Amino acid sequence: ESVLTQSPATLSLSPGERATLSCRASQSVSSYLAWYQQKPGQPPRLLIYDASNRATGIPARFSGSGSGTDFTLTITSLEPEDFAVYYCQQRSNWPITFGQGTRLEIK
Amino acid sequence: EVQVLQSGGGLVQPGGSLRLSCAASGFTFSGYSLSWVRQTPGKGPEWVSTISISGDNTYYADSVRGRFTISRDNSKNTLSLQMNSLRAEDTALYYCAKDVRRGGGGMDVWGQGTTVTVTS
Numbered sequence: 001e002s003v004l005t006q007s008p009a010t011l012s013l014s015p016g017e018r019a020t021l022s023c024r025a026s027q028s029v030s031s032y033l034a035w036y037q038q039k040p041g042q043p044p045r046l047l048i049y050d051a052s053n054r055a056t057g058i059p060a061r062f063s064g065s066g067s068g069t070d071f072t073l074t075i076t077s078l079e080p081e082d083f084a085v086y087y088c089q090q091r092s093n094w095p096i097t098f099g100q101g102t103r104l105e106i107k
Numbered sequence: 108e109v110q111v112l113q114s115g116g117g118l119v120q121p122g123g124s125l126r127l128s129c130a131a132s133g134f135t136f137s138g139y140s141l142s143w144v145r146q147t148p149g150k151g152p153e154w155v156s157t158i159s160i161s162g163d164n165t166y167y168a169d170s171v172r173g174r175f176t177i178s179r180d181n182s183k184n185t186l187s188l189q190m191n192s193l194r195a196e197d198t199a200l201y202y203c204a205k206d207v208r209r210g211g212g213g214m215d216v217w218g219q220g221t222t223v224t225v226t227s
Contacts, residue, residue: 034213036152043202043220044144044152049213056215087151091211095168096142096154 002027002090004099012107019075021102023088028068032092035064035073038101039084047086048073078104109133109216111203115188116221123193123225129186129203129218137181140206142214143188145199145223155201156188160209171197193225 003026013019023033031051036044046055048064051071061076075082083106088099115127127143143155156177157166165177176189186203201221204214 032211034207036213038152043204043217044214045217046207046213046215049207049215053212055207055213089152089154089213091213094166096157096166098152098154101151 001095002029002093002097004088004090004097006086006088006099006102008102009100010103010105012105013078014107015078015080017078019073019078019082019104021073021075021086021104023066023071023073023099025069025071025090029090029092031067032090033064033066033071034089034091035062036087036089037082037084038087044087075104080106111205111216111218113201113203113218113221116201116223118224118226119193120227121194121225124189124191125193125223127188127190127201127203127221127223131184131186131205131216134205134216136184139209140211141177141179141186142204142206143175143177143186143201144204144214144217145197145201146220147199152202153199158186190223193223195225197223198225199223 005024007022033051035048038044052064085101112130142157146152158177174192203218205216207213207215
């Protein structure tokens, strides 16, 4: 099983700042890594798939990078609506696994 | 408009059964693998099961294998999850979701979620 470890657990930033979220896999997942944003009472929202492809309708301030075991989600200039919980997920091998999440909170 | 409407769920005793369903519209249902994902309050999503485009291949988390069965009807654009021998630890909000592309990639369309509560 590919265990995904996200860091930091909580990230406190102000609107306009740059956010960098990390996801590390216990074994290579190639580029089969996705990022989601989740707000209370809503299902996860796909932001990035295949490590670096933005999903439909996702603003350009969101970008993903990495391959193998180390991945990064970057939000270049935080908007108020970006404060939420972010999860990574791998689809390289079964079972599909999710990270434990990074909470992005307003400083 | 792409839409996935979930039904089923509810309150059940340990050892009981429930069936969850998803009705999809607005996209080529038969063109994507589909999954069930569950989540408990304050925790991250947990993958439960995935079914291939044709339905010939199914995949399960170890925690539900042998108790849950995923199925799809491409003629009716519906996805189902039959849950038997339910346990307290199956209590969660269950989502159905479609792959963003053939072969996986991520899940871009999610249902609204349906609650399953297993309690005596």
